[in-house]
Amino acid sequence: MSEIHTTYPTRIAARLQLAEPRVAATIQLLDEGNTLPFIARYRKEMTGGLDEEQIRAIEQALASLRALDERRATILASIREQDKLTPELEAQLLAAETLTALEDLYQPYRPKRRTRASIARERGLQPLADLILAQPRKGERPDVAAQAFLSEAAPTVDDALAGARDIVAETISDHAEVRRQTREKAMRFATLTATRIEGSVDEKGVFTLYYDFNSRIDRLKPYQVLALNRGETQKVLRVAVEIPERDWRQSIQNVFPDHPLSPWAEQLKQAAEDGAKRLLLPAIERDIRNTLTERADAHAIQVFAANLRGLLTQPPLAGHVVLGIDPGYRTGCKVAVVDASGKVLETATVYPHPPQKQQRESLAILASLVQRHGVTLISIGNGTASRETEQLAAELIRSLENKRLEIKRLEIGAPAANLHSPISQSPDLSVSHSPDLHYLIVNEAGASVYSASPLARAELPDLDVSLRGAVSIARRVQDPLAELVKIDPKSIGVGLYQHDVNQKALAAALDGVVESVVNQVGADVNTASPALLTYVAGIGPKLANAIVAYRNEHGPFATRTAIKKVSGLGPKAFEQAAGFLRVRNSDEPLDASAIHPESYAVARQVLKLAGVTMHTPVSARQVQLDALRQRKPLAALAAELGTGEPTLADIFAQLVRPGRDPREDVPPPILRSDVLSMEDLIVGMKLQGTVRNVVDFGAFVDIGVKQDGLLHRSQIPHGQQPGVGDIIDVEIVAIDKERGRIGLGWPGKVAVDWAVG
Numbered sequence: 001m002s003e004i005h006t007t008y009p010t011r012i013a014a015r016l017q018l019a020e021p022r023v024a025a026t027i028q029l030l031d032e033g034n035t036l037p038f039i040a041r042y043r044k045e046m047t048g049g050l051d052e053e054q055i056r057a058i059e060q061a062l063a064s065l066r067a068l069d070e071r072r073a074t075i076l077a078s079i080r081e082q083d084k085l086t087p088e089l090e091a092q093l094l095a096a097e098t099l100t101a102l103e104d105l106y107q108p109y110r111p112k113r114r115t116r117a118s119i120a121r122e123r124g125l126q127p128l129a130d131l132i133l134a135q136p137r138k139g140e141r142p143d144v145a146a147q148a149f150l151s152e153a154a155p156t157v158d159d160a161l162a163g164a165r166d167i168v169a170e171t172i173s174d175h176a177e178v179r180r181q182t183r184e185k186a187m188r189f190a191t192l193t194a195t196r197i198e199g200s201v202d203e204k205g206v207f208t209l210y211y212d213f214n215s216r217i218d219r220l221k222p223y224q225v226l227a228l229n230r231g232e233t234q235k236v237l238r239v240a241v242e243i244p245e246r247d248w249r250q251s252i253q254n255v256f257p258d259h260p261l262s263p264w265a266e267q268l269k270q271a272a273e274d275g276a277k278r279l280l281l282p283a284i285e286r287d288i289r290n291t292l293t294e295r296a297d298a299h300a301i302q303v304f305a306a307n308l309r310g311l312l313t314q315p316p317l318a319g320h321v322v323l324g325i326d327p328g329y330r331t332g333c334k335v336a337v338v339d340a341s342g343k344v345l346e347t348a349t350v351y352p353h354p355p356q357k358q359q360r361e362s363l364a365i366l367a368s369l370v371q372r373h374g375v376t377l378i379s380i381g382n383g384t385a386s387r388e389t390e391q392l393a394a395e396l397i398r399s400l401e402n403k404r405l406e407i408k409r410l411e412i413g414a415p416a417a418n419l420h421s422p423i424s425q426s427p428d429l430s431v432s433h434s435p436d437l438h439y440l441i442v443n444e445a446g447a448s449v450y451s452a453s454p455l456a457r458a459e460l461p462d463l464d465v466s467l468r469g470a471v472s473i474a475r476r477v478q479d480p481l482a483e484l485v486k487i488d489p490k491s492i493g494v495g496l497y498q499h500d501v502n503q504k505a506l507a508a509a510l511d512g513v514v515e516s517v518v519n520q521v522g523a524d525v526n527t528a529s530p531a532l533l534t535y536v537a538g539i540g541p542k543l544a545n546a547i548v549a550y551r552n553e554h555g556p557f558a559t560r561t562a563i564k565k566v567s568g569l570g571p572k573a574f575e576q577a578a579g580f581l582r583v584r585n586s587d588e589p590l591d592a593s594a595i596h597p598e599s600y601a602v603a604r605q606v607l608k609l610a611g612v613t614m615h616t617p618v619s620a621r622q623v624q625l626d627a628l629r630q631r632k633p634l635a636a637l638a639a640e641l642g643t644g645e646p647t648l649a650d651i652f653a654q655l656v657r658p659g660r661d662p663r664e665d666v667p668p669p670i671l672r673s674d675v676l677s678m679e680d681l682i683v684g685m686k687l688q689g690t691v692r693n694v695v696d697f698g699a700f701v702d703i704g705v706k707q708d709g710l711l712h713r714s715q716i717p718h719g720q721q722p723g724v725g726d727i728i729d730v731e732i733v734a735i736d737k738e739r740g741r742i743g744l745g746w747p748g749k750v751a752v753d754w755a756v757g
Helices: 010-016 020-031 036-042 052-079 086-096 101-110 116-122 125-133 142-149 157-174 176-189 222-233 247-255 265-313 359-373 384-413 445-451 454-459 466-476 480-484 503-521 530-534 540-554 561-565 572-579 597-610 616-633 634-641 645-656
Strands: 192-198 214-218 237-242 322-326 333-338 344-350 378-381 438-442 686-695 698-702 709-712 727-736 741-747
Touching: 010 020, 010 052, 020 036, 020 052, 036 052, 036 503, 036 572, 052 086, 052 101, 086 101, 101 176, 116 125, 116 157, 125 142, 125 265, 142 157, 142 445, 157 176, 176 265, 176 384, 176 597, 192 222, 222 237, 237 265, 247 454, 265 480, 265 503, 265 616, 265 686, 322 466, 333 466, 344 359, 344 384, 359 384, 378 384, 378 466, 378 645, 384 438, 438 466, 445 454, 445 466, 454 466, 466 480, 466 634, 466 645, 480 503, 530 540, 540 561, 561 572, 572 597, 597 616, 597 634, 597 645, 616 634, 616 645, 634 645, 709 727
Parallel strands: 322 378, 378 438, 709 741
Antiparallel strands: 192 214, 192 237, 322 333, 333 344, 686 698, 686 727, 698 709, 727 741
């Protein structure tokens, strides 16, 4: 099969519309054990500057082709063992470019359980079947010819002809070309129908839209396919594919035409009818459903991955002392205060909501925590009771502000107003220097998973599992990436039908996103958790734990090269990981940058030519580096320094802003001090909101009320695509208070339709 392997670059380049040399170089780098982030960042000269998505596409296409060839080899060996491999069949198998085409060719030779056709063959009826297939215009009639095939197992002419037709039916159904033509027509013209199963339970009416549903296959939306699959799995819906009779009949006729002058024509027609309804159409329906599911899965996974990337790339709100609240009703709201470094300062549980309704006491406890620790930000999880807790936070902020104003009036001699808030009735609580306080809602998905994990037990051994979630919610605003990597990406609910899609493919895609973001941002080797280090290129869980264990035993790493002392971290792992690991305050200033150690010599030469060092103030350093680029074109300078242009361009960028966090370029989250209600909204009102989730039919946007608004896809201008975490301007276009729905529009765009379904 080596002649096939050498065509991989050509085939992948054609499929992805990329230059073949770039693809060939990328395949070589991947086969040498290089990680995707390392190739994308530090081997640009070899790949021609292919980005991560292009390299990932090459990696996936390569895996697909290799899996195809592995299956091809298995099939060839199987048919060869049966002594049925003809030169023509071998050529067809070698030319098959898809797994479907390969399996179609293999279908007649696939080992099967005993079928009606195999039983007929055992009875010696294959020659009679061959006559039906040959459609001779002369010779004996079928009833006469069948006499020669009578036996104890087939005692009558009808029995013999029925057995022969069984063989013909299976032959027609198994034929690769019949399957291909039928499948292709079905994917264009077949109809998928769904009806409710009588007596099925659908208490919330989740599948109401599909109780009497039909759509042409080529018009189905991915989310509809996933919804139908779920309804079928839950035994609410009966789903079927209806293939037009003209299509399957024509496919069979094209390959197995019956001859009008042959006495065997009627036998072939009967066999074709039976083979289609009993074997071919059920097989094609399975193929179509599988294809639709695979496409829907791929689309859903792509959306999930994009949403996860948006969540992970949210900018950190550094420098805040955060009060995190994990909301709840009966069990109360769990509260944790963490300092600017994420250290837990104090925890508490308050019961402001039903059934206890201890709002006054809860406000007093929260105010005390705010004052005692200088809290500047309240982070509220978006789960159960989140909006009621948001109202509590708004009341807390108002009470503190009112108290501050009263104290200010007293200080300047003005008469004090009557104070009725629970905070004002705490005479020992000074708020004269209370910091400016705001709150925000954060995605708490996965907090409970983290709370019960071994990592949480190791990080917070003295805290009850119920309070660890509040700590996670607080830390998520300080550094979303560092906290979210501690959670299985599948538990971070920013997708649609995430439990219905291929879980292995979903896990691989989401892990790829986390790996991409972690390496894009970089990791401080002296502060990063094992969870974060696990996703650094070339490291993985075992080495991550070894790095942290070494750090705990020997203290912080002084330089990047010191990482080599960790047991198990060899030259290859260091090569892959070094550029993504940061060492602050190292003796080597370049250790804090994204410049790879292999390029330090070039970086030092650039600094020397510019007449600066890494200790030169940033503004002066940038002026001198810009001047150097003005004096010498990048291409000439790269040739002089013996490096490539892409690498040199990256070095210049890092010398100006070493270790720059790309999340700094993202607008910060919206911080609020008061809460809106549905009653405050009016059609035409313009607001800013945070995109919480993106689905096929639009985006859900948090505008500060209890219910997220829906920005329907019809409202999103062409070329614009909001992502999770984006801060966008929206306009209220519809309000349905009874159903708790808010329709949003893009400012300046006329509303079309915002209702789901």
